[in-house]
Each structure stands twice: as structure tokens, then as C-alpha cells.
Amino acid sequence: MNDIRRSILWVVFGFSMVLIWDKWQIHNGKAPTFFPSSAATAPAEQKAAPAADASVPAATSASASAASGAAAPDAGAPAPAAVRHEVTTDVFKLTFNSEGGSLIGATLLKHASKQLGSEPFQLLAQNDQHTYIAQTGLIGGSFPTHKTPMALVPGPNSLADGQDTLAVKFESADVGGVKLVKTYTLKRGSYTIDVAHEVVNTGAAPVTPQLYVQLVRDGNKTDSETPFYSTFTGPAVYTSAQKYQKIEFGQITDNKATFEKSATDGYVAMVQHYFTSAWLLPEGAARENFARRIDNNLFSIGAISTLPAIAPGQSQKLDARLFVGPQLEKVLETTAPGLELVKDYGWLTIIAKPLYWLLEKIHGFVGNWGWAIVLLVVLLKAAFYWLNASAYRSMAKMKAINPRITEMRERLKGNPQLMQQEMMKIYREEKVNPLGGCFPILIQIPVFIALYWVLLSSVEMRNAPWMGWITDLSTKDPFYVLPFVMTLTTIVQTALNPLPPDPLQAKMMWLMPLMFSVMFFFFPAGLVLYWITNNLLTIAQQAYINSKMGVPLKITNPITLFKS
Secondary structure, three states: OHHHHHHHHHHHHHHHHHHHHHHHHHHOOOOOOOOOOOOOOOOHHHHOOOOOOOOOOOOOOHHHHOOOOOOOOOOOOOOOOOOEEEEEOOOEEEEEEOEOOEEEEEEEEEEEOOOOOOOEEEEEEEOOOOEEEEEEEEEOOOOOOOOOEEEEEOOOOEOOOOOOEEEEEEEEOOEOOEEEEEEEEEEOOOOEEEEEEEEEEOOOOOEOOEEEEEEEEEOOOOOOOEOOEOOOOEEEEEEOOOEEEEOOHHHHHOOOOOOOOEEOOOEEEEEEOOEEEEEEOOOOOOEEEEEEEEEOOEEEEEEEEEOOOEOOOOEEEEEEEEEEEEOOHHHHHHHOOOHHHHOOOHHHHHHHHHHHHHHHHHHHHHOOHHHHHHHHHHHHHHHOHHHHHHHHHHHHHHHHHHHHHHHHHHHOOOOHHHHHHHHHHHHHHHOOOOOOOOHHHHHHHHHHHHHHHHHHHOHHHOOOOOOOOOOOOOOOOOOOHHHHHHHHHHHHHHHHOOOOOOHHHHHHHHHHHHHHHHHHHHOOHHHHHHHHHHHHHHHHHHHHHHHHOOOOOOOOOHHHHHHO
16 A cells, blocks of 8 residues: 555656646747647648738638738828827727727726736737737728728717717728728727728629738737746637637647637637637627738737628628727626636636635625635635545544554565555554545545636736735735745645655655745745645644544654655
């Protein structure tokens, strides 16, 4: 049985090292070593040559693709200089560009960029350091695209008191017999922008243009990434048939991105830690989803929808919605089906969502996310009290018979077979199961991993103070007090566990949690607080059960262990 315990420890240690190394590779922009993507090669159409302007998506039909390059003004006349236009609502400060009427800047006024009280967070931007923008246009002919100069229709540039909506309207000139009128409607308190596209046929023949919507972003990671933990940054596609599909930037570069191309519902999104943007076309509207690399470090995710034929002098309208904002679960759920999945809990979503719901309810009572974390861990430990008690009773019994096991191993170290028989005899006599302390704890691991992802993914932790010097639960403790306390509690907890008779196994039992504790010096304060609370409750319950069973509360000194 001791061999089994030792094997389990080595497996856990080895797997931990594998995960840490893979995270390190991903953080440094390299492909994972041990868990590479299994995505199949993209279909042939994804490898087709780009359009005349690489930033404009190719048309989806052979008849339209020949003329799907970017529309431009008359070659004989210089294009007018692009003009930026800023508008402000209660939640947004947005920047539009007259080139294509694109949204090239979005500052979230209710979310600080760093610590609470700092300048507002800018999600969309177009500058020398960062590109993240939203664009739309027409293809299928020499029609207005996001590269076409557009004129701003004069109007207010801020949401006035008592006003619930604000419209920003752009009009293109006649390009290829088509004029595009684009109207952004901003609503008070909303991170969803209505974007109406009116296509007017000014020519003498019917046209069948295709409308594209796309999000363009560089492949850089967010500032919240560290070498010890990472979150997903990149495009995503959702359809009712295939559900949520993440796409790595590297998969797009290697033409190995797999996602549902044709759909009549869902959305395309660009996801990063805490925030997201998403284009939402009307339910039932047929669309072709695409993901492309525009240049070395610029990527786009979007959808193309074919409009009905438009007769000369007639117009056709297609409404879309653009979400740009924080990953607030309730807001995402009410915005569109499946949009809440951009807040990615991975394979533990089924456990994580109820935990988030409970955490939110507790916060509603206490009004502080730090104390809500503490109370949630207390409730979880209470729910698992009897399961933990079984594990700690088994550990207490193991600790009580450890002297006998150690003496027997020393006496029979030259006879491994007899040593194993004697060990099994002691276990039977004392009614001890060496693995009795492992199984109850293993059952709880998915719950606490799910809670880890809830705390890591929830934008509510961002800029949320706890007490004293902890002013932001989403960033590391500036004075490393919590990580130090966490390390101490880990040492005490390890010291309370029965020491394996095998010296190598005993040293590993001490090294693993200490190595694990070092990582927490770089973790968000909210995660460290959750782990400290869990450790303290574990120590209290373990000490109580040891006392109840008459097992002395003996603390192992690791220094003497490593000297031997």
C-alpha cells in the first residue's frame, strides 16, 4: 500500500510539472508541448488567396468573389483624410473613424484600467501598441467597405440627461451603384450597440451585396496574464448546433482553425480576460462565419450575410448588434443565447455556474466580494464536513501507527516481501485503509478547481476591495502578506498529515506543497484568500478530529527531515 501512495504522489507531482511547463510555453507564445491542439486542417476555402485588400473578407460565392476587393475612391482623386469622432454615454466613451464608419475605440467608463480610481479601461483601441476594432462593410461587388470614406451626419456627441438613446450616423458616397448608410444606436446603461445597415441601390441594375461584420485584433495577450496562470485570448464562434467554439490565434496562422462555418444563429466574438466583444446578427439570418489572419499579428473573426436582391432605386436594411463590455454573467445571458459562455469555465462549467450563483447571492448579503469568498468556502467546507471527517480520521489512524510502521520497515528493510506482509498485517489489525484519506479529498477536487475558475474569470473581482491594503482582488497582494500567510498555513497543514515511512516520499510530501505555495505569490489576491480560508478550516477540522481520537497533535519539523 505504501508503494501505491508513493506512486500517487509521483503521478500528481509529475502531472503538476507538465501543466506548469505547458502554461509557461503558452505564456511565451509557443505551442503547448504536451497538450497540442487536435484541430483538423481547415477546409480548402480557408486557404484561398486573400482579396485585393487583405483586411476585407472575400465574398462567399464564386460570382461575387471576382469583384470582392476593397472599394476605393476614384483613383484620380486623393482619398479624404480620415476623421475621428468621439461620443459619450453613461457607460461608454466611443471613437468612430470616418473611414468606413468603423468603431476604433471603446472606453468603459465604469471599469478602471488598473486599481480602483485609475483612468477608465479602454477595450477597443487603434494605436501603435494595440489594435482592436469593429468593422462592417459590403462585398460581392465594388461596394462600400470599411475602407470607404464616409460622412458623419451631424448630431449630438453625448447622451444628455433624460435621454435614453443616442444615434451616430455615417453615409458613404455612391460606390459601384450602391450607397451604405450605417447608424449606431447607443442606449443608456447598455453595453449593446444597435447597428443598422441601410443599403441603397443608386444604379440602373439590380444588386445582391453581402454584408460582413468583423472584429479585428492583434494577437497580444492581456496585461493580466502571468507565467503561472493564463486565460484564453482570441476569437470564438457560437452556434446552437456546435455551441461555443474557441479558436487559438496559432490555429488561424496554421490554417487549422475548426468551427462551424455556415449557420443561421449565434455570434462571433473576440474574447479576453474579463471582457469581450461580439457581433450578433438577427436570429434566422443565414451567415458564413470566418476567421482569418490579416498580417503577421493581426487577426479577424466575422460573419458574412447575403442580402436579398435590391432593385434600382430601392433599399434593403439589415440590423446587427455589437456587444462591447465586461463579462457580467447576467448581462451576457440577457443579451443573446450562449453569450455567457465567453466567460469560460472550461469542462467544469456544470459545477462552476452554481458556485458563481451562490457567490453572487452571498455578495448580495455582505456587500463585499472578499468576505463573500470567505463565506462561500465556509459553506463548501460545511457541506463536505462528514466527507472530510472520514479522510481526517483515516489520517489520524495512520499517524498513530506510523511509529510501528517505521520500526518495522527499519527492522525488515532487507526483506521487502516480508515487510509488505507485515505492513498489511498492521493495517488489518488497526483497521486502517492507507487510501482512506485520499478518496474523500479526490471527490472534492473538481468543486474547488471550479471555484478557482469562478474567481479567476469573474470581472466582479476586478477593482473589488476586501479590506486594508487589499484594494483589488483580481491583482496580486502588493505586500505579499496573503501569500506568506498561505505558505504558513500550507506548512502547518502538511505537518499535521501522517509522515510516510519512506524518507524520499516524506521529502516529496513537503516539497510539493511548498513549491505550490511559491506560485501563489503571483496569483490574484482573491484566489489566495480562498485558499487561505480553505487551509485554515482544514487545519481546524483536522486538529479537532485528532484531538477527539486521542492522537497527539504532533507537528513534524521538516528541517530535521531534510537533514537526515
